[in-house]
Amino acid sequence: MTERTTALYDAHAVLGAHFTDFGGWQMPLRYGSELAEHTAVREAAGLFDLSHMGEVWVQGPDAAAALSFALVGAFDTLAVGRAKYSLIVAEDGGILDDLIVYRLAPERFLVVPNAGNAALVAGELTTRAAGFTATVTDASAHTALIALQGPRAAEILATLVPEEDHEALAALRYYAALELSVDGAPALVARTGYTGEDGFELFIPDTRAAELWDTLLAAGLTRGLIPCGLAARDSLRLEAGMPLYGNELTRDLTPFDAGFDRVVNLAEGHNFVGRAALEAARDHRTGRRVLVGLRGEGRRAARAGYPILSEGAVIGTVTSGQPSPTLGHPVAFAYIDPEFAAPGTPVQADLRGKPEAFTVVETPFYRRTR
């Protein structure tokens, strides 16, 4: 398969990025030290190219109803200007993707799926919206997405926003979005992210991406902003206790397995694809492995795929894990047998034949204080 590149590929190359394949895309893994990039986001700000993510518009009089049928949540009650985290499942309840839905007007929604699932989600939305007065448009190929994340993100973004919009920008709430002029042209500015810090995601036409990327880097130069790759994005999201599709969320798991009970709306009258299977899944939880956080008691990290043991018996599997740069000890997500899932339960990770002590803990592992 030919790997796709974003509109910012040349900008990354100039910055000396190490590239990696991710969801069929050539994306920056890191520019210099991934630990420095991670720390920059925790302490100042980081800039991410997320243009590989999908952007699918659902518009029309029945747009809200179509999304409520296509996804596990209800969207008629989502306020204009707000965003909602949701999941799309198959008829059998298996998770096809996790995504964010923005309502930008009463009849206009933007759905943002993961890169590797964007085409599948666009196709499913099209199929599932067929009975509704709504159009589904996959704009992924010509939409760029740049994330500006970190405690100084708001201050950096404000330098590119007209004075009269500063108040609106400052008032923008977490999981909300509005259209603003950024660096002299319209952008959809969302206060969302995948890092556990304050921050923004900027949706723009890909023809503008390179210029805005450079302008943002220049605006942040004296404020500690550096470009960040997917390595830092992964360590930041793991510390923040956020799942990654393909690791914690897969086609073989239901939202209940992943602990996303509150994302699934099983209210009477909410008919959606997969509802019958999810009702059954909710009522038959017994014995199913559950997603937990683990803290390493030693220095060695448990990695995706490593077995979790109790008294020598395999009781689970790690889905994501690495040393936490912020906390200074290993952290991991794992699916484990429910009788071991209580916080404080001691378990072992099989680190390539050597058992190492881990403890079940609450997630997120890291929560920002400011």
Next chain:
Amino acid sequence: MSTVAPNLKYSAEHEWLAAGDPATVGITAVAAEALGDIVYVSLPEVGDTVTAGATCGEVESTKSVSDLYAPVTGEVIAINQAVLDDPALVNGDPYGAGWLFTVAVTAEGPLLSPEEYAAANGVAAP
């Protein structure tokens, strides 16, 4: 710093060997760069016998774990405690402060010259 240092021998598994009595072993800048930020190193113990081509430790970065292979056979004379305490030394100075252990060599494994190692990894020769 150049990616491949002169006056060293190299294994295909990215260890370097500085001849001497004892000889010094480390991992190359090529390997350190590919691994990313190194956060944990496990080394053989002083007095252990390492065997050329066999694993003798681990190098763990934020993203992955790699085996450490002994480039030579012999007894471990010293290990670099500073690297165990601060694994980032390997990234910062892989051919200097980031050395890993010394060994009284009884036999060498198959080793490459700096030019051969550079060519095998598509980087500039020293």
